[in-house]
Structures are given as C-alpha cells and as structure tokens.
Amino acid sequence: MTMRRPWIVIACAAFIVTLAMGVRQAFGLFLPQMSVSLGIGREGFGLAMALSNLVFGLAQPFIGALADRHGAGRVVFFGTLIYVAGLIGASWIGSAIGLHFTFGFLTGVGLAATTFVVVLGAVGRVVPPERRGLAFGIVTAGGSLGQFLVVPAAQMLLSDLGYRLALIALSGLVAVCAVLAIGVAGKPDSAAEEGPRQSLKDALSEAAGHPSYWLLNAGFFVCGFHIAFIATHFPAYLDDKGLGLGIGASALALVGLFNIFGSYLFGLSGDVWRKNYVLSGLYAARGVVIAVFLLLPLTPFTALAFAGAMGFLWLGTVPLTSGLVGQMFGVRYLSTLYGIVFLSHQVGSFFGAWAAGYFFDRSGTYDWAWGASILLAVFAAIVHLPIRDTAVARPQPA
Template structure:
C-alpha cells in the first residue's frame, strides 16, 4: 500500500504529533532561562520535566484504555486542552513549585493523550497488518518533523521575547490538535478480526503479562526513554558548558529531528521486511557507537551537529518497531492499552534520564558519568531484544489458520 492511500485518520494523527511532540522536545531550551528566572539550580527544572515524563507514563495505560473504549478523537481533544492549559499556567507562575503542577502534571496528562500510544492505536485499526510498521514509521517521523520545525521556532521566540511569551504561543498552538482530532474517526468496517474483538481487556492483560517477550520489550523501551529525555533535556546545557553558543544546541536538536524523519520511516520499513528483534538490536548497537564517539571526541559545533544527525537517525526508530512488535504478537484490539503499559516503562526511563542528569551534574559538576551510563544501557538494550519470541500468540494463529 502506498503511503498516499493511507486513510485520513493517519494524516490527522500525524498533524497531532507534529505539535504534541515538537513542543515537548523543545523544553530543554527553556531550562536555563527558567532556572535563571527562579534563581534555582538545574535539578529543579530537571525534576519538573522528569515528573512530567513519569506522569506521562503513569497516565498512559489509563488513557490508552479510555481510547480503546471511547475512541482516540475524544481522548486527544481532552488531552490538547490539558496540554495547552499546562503551558499557559506555567507562563504565569511566580513560584517554582507551581511548575510541578503545570508543566509537570498537566502537560504530562496532555502528552499521554496526544502522543504515539493513542495515535498509533487508532492507526492500527485502519491499516492492514502487513503495512503496520510502515504506517507506524511514517507517523513516528511526524513527531521528528515537529521537533525539527518547533525547536528552531522556540529558540527564535526566546530570542525575540521572554520564555513566558514563548510558552503562551505554544499554548495557543494546542488548539490545532483539537482541530485535527475532529477528523479522527475509526469506521467499524476497518476494525480488527473477530478473534480480536471477542477478547476482553482482562484476558488481554493476562495474556500479555504471561508472555516473557512482553517484559523484554518493556526493558528495552526503558532504555529508549532514558536516552531520549536525558539528551533532549541536558544536551543544550552540556553544549553551553563547553562554551558553545546557544544556537548550537538548537541546531543540534533540530538535526536530531530532521534525521529522525528519515530514520523513523527507515526503521519502520526495515521492521516490515526483516525480523523486528534483529532490527531493534542493530538500532541500539548504532546508538552505543554514536554516543561513545560523541563523549570521547572533542565537543565542537561540528561534532555537535554530527551527533545530532547520527543519534537522530535512530532516535525514535524504536517506536514503530516496539509498537509493531506488540501489534504483531498480541493484535490490534488492545494496542493502546498494551503499548500504553510499555510506554509507562519508557517514561520511567525518561524520568530517570531527565532527573539523574541534573542530579549528577549538580553533585559532580559534570555530565560525563551519565553519558557513559547511556552507552552501557544502549549495549544492554541491544542484547535484550534477541531472545524475544515474536510469533503471534496462539489465539491469533488459530484465527488465521
């Protein structure tokens, strides 16, 4: 199936992700101006972002269950409202502790309802199984385009205005997600096969929890979350500590975004053509080499740009592969719920990556220890995917026999 024949729902989901994830990935640029305003160390803002990511994960399974029951359109609409409200209230904050509720809790809730789990769960119901990884890769790439488009815009807003005004612009942009959601309707004729439909939520959870591979998928995605939020949150400060200008970090993160546009689609295609386990192992081995090289070599504007492009190529390629594995093994009926639980583990990793980066920096005065920790974790994740049994469960095999 050509991507141009994908249903309208796919493209509306892409529009939602461009804004939802683009805004989220820009928060690292706000660390220094917000910390300067409140006269706090970096751990304060790091913890607020870490809390956001943890709650993003905590809310995700419940929001996924809501989407499986009442539809993605309603969930995304409510999520966009929470997202925009959180950003706007953050811009009005006069005490640093308020940010734990606004950019932490409200934005975390908004993200859980407007990001990959909900959008991919809806797409899985309207795209044929054999084209799922391709559709997931294309959709994941949309979040990267948002990162490429939004981060330079965030830097431009911070240059022209203050951080409060920049967040208010982002709050207004959340209204576009509501508009996109209004077109996201799943037609009954495109629903899953009957064997999927007759399974209850309790049965689906029991089936997944008893599958060893499901827990290995959790462990691998934990590492992805740790990497993504540590780099997105702390790379700007790391480069500033090395004496590089502020636009270097913005451009490095933009390179992450633009290369991930191609990378996410590439890894999605590879997941359709080859065993997803081995594709995932290759992806994490590339991450291992890229991060180790960046930490070892001198940090310059050139190496920062190269690192952004290289890590960007395998940045969110894990998303179509991970969600594709869950879809392949357990079916599409409860994908938002089962992938939502996997995503919770991802967000625990994100919490630790964002918070530990600030904690270790404030304690040691250096990011070096945690950079090397990410190298070790990447190598471990590469090994974790090899023993996964990725065959469809017996229920699905019987239905297609």
C-alpha cells in the same frame, strides 16, 4: 469501528503528534523568563517540568486504556482541552504551585492523551499489519518534525512576545489537535479483530505472562535512558571539552533533523525485516556510534557527526516497538499495552537525565554515563534477539 481511509487517519495522527510533541519540546525555553517572573528559581520550574514528564509516563497506560475503550478521537479531543488549559493556565498563574499544576500536571495529562500511544492505536486499526511499519513511521516522523520546527518558532515567539503571550500562541497551535481528533475518531470494536473477543483484564494477563513483552519493556527503558542522557547532557559535555555553546546547539539541531528521517526509515524497515532484529541492530548501532565517538579525538566535526548519527537512531524505536506490540497482541488493546511500555521508556528517561548528572557531580566526568550507555546498548541489542514476534495463540471459543 467505522472504517476510514487509512491515509486520513495517518495524516491526522501525524499532525496531532507534530503539534503536541513540538510544543512540548519548547517547554524548556520558558525557564529563564518564567523562573524570574514568578520568583521561583530554576528548581521550581524544573520541578514543574519533571512533574510533566512523570505524569506523562504514569498516566499513559490509563489514558491508553481509555483510548482503547472509547476511541482515540474522544481522548485526543479532551486531552487537547486539558493541554490547552495547562498552557493558558501557565500564562497567568503567579505561584510555584500554580505552575506545578498547570505546566506540570495538566500538560502531562494532555500530552499522554495527544501523542504516540493514543494515535498509533487508531492508526494500527485501519492499516493492514504488513503496512503498519510504514504508517507508524510516518506518524513518528511527524512528531520528530514538530520537535524540529516548533522549538525555534517558539523561541522567536518568546523573544518577540514574552512568555505569557507566547504560551497563549502555543496553546492556539495545540488547539488545532481538537479538530484533527475527528480524523482519528471511531470507537474500537473487538469484533473487528480477528480471533475471539478479549477483555482488558485478559489482555493485560496475557501480556504479563509473555516473556517477550518484558523484553520489549527492558529495551524501551534503554531507549529512554540514551535519549534523556544525550539530550540533557551532551551540549554541556561539549562545552566542558571546550567546543563552545554554538556546537552544542547545532548538535541538538542535527539530532532533531536526522530524527525525522530515521523515524520514518526505521518504521519502513519494520515492514521488510523482522522488527525485533531491526531494533537489535538499532541499539547495537547506538553502542557502536557512542564507542567510536569516544575513541576518536573530539572535534566539532566528530561532535556534529555523532549528533547526526544518534539523531538518525533517535525515535526509530517508536514505530518498531509499538509495531511489535501490535504484531504480538493485536491492535484491540494496543494503546494500553504500548502505554505500559512507554512508561518503561519514561523511567529510563528519568535515570538517563538524573543519574548522569548525579555521577557527574560526584566524579566531575561523564565517563560513567557514557560507559553505562554502551553497556545498555549491548544489553538492548541482545534482549531483542529472542523476542517471539508472532501473534500470540489464543484458544478459540467452543
């Protein structure tokens, strides 16, 4: 590929995920106005959201493969068009089916084409292996910053403009990604990789036969479970315990704030220490933080301290996990292989959000979900230890 200045690629990648992830985090804000205006109820809106998350995860390996084949620039450009079409479409549709297609399907595809998996592939190709942790950390922190800043801005837009105009305004924000796509453009060239050329099929077979790849998938499933459970249910948990709405909202803000710093610093840590050990420590720390939180008496202080600590441990897994995939298998098919790992994350997210609610409805308590979160943290801390993080040996052509 044409070599670009790494910092241009990193900056454009970080801005792309800032905008794409930031707008995505604001989707839920539209629930009250849209469900009433369209007369579809919260279930109808929730289905559109669930579809978006499902499509985001399922499409990711395929869109990652497209990025590996045609370059991240083209994928981000066309993905932006689809994302914008989804948002504008959602602003004028008048039925549940229309909402499911626009807000559900189109935004899901658009997100898969404009977020971490696609842009990290482009960044990985222009940054030397020993600096990838830093570079991936910066891009991930960009996504975290977007989540933190765009949500309150979107709420202001909603309050002032109503949902139709707010959606169009947000689509304008997302449209900027089409310009930023130039910064991550360039067709991947297998000749730029060290070692022999490899087909996509060979790369998939190689990864599928590598036990450490499956351990990474298992670990990232746990990440998705934790994040979805806490983001979805934690404010309700605090409210159930009598701490009130304000503490729950502030807790989410602190998660968003500390996530920015954690994403970056854990990425940077991956350049200093072995990434699988840092991941193991991160998951162990999640388990300890949850256990300590549950053992201490619940007060506003412990709730906010828990939120800050979990926020710090939130998306630090992204630069480390994607970095490990690149370290083990090279960056030629990074987006495809990391896309599959990301799908595992989304499956974990599904269970974290849904199963916690399912068992709460039957038992009236989140004890099961908290217990599962601690056990899964221990499991993830253990499975990352034996990961072989060295580059896979490939036979040289005669």
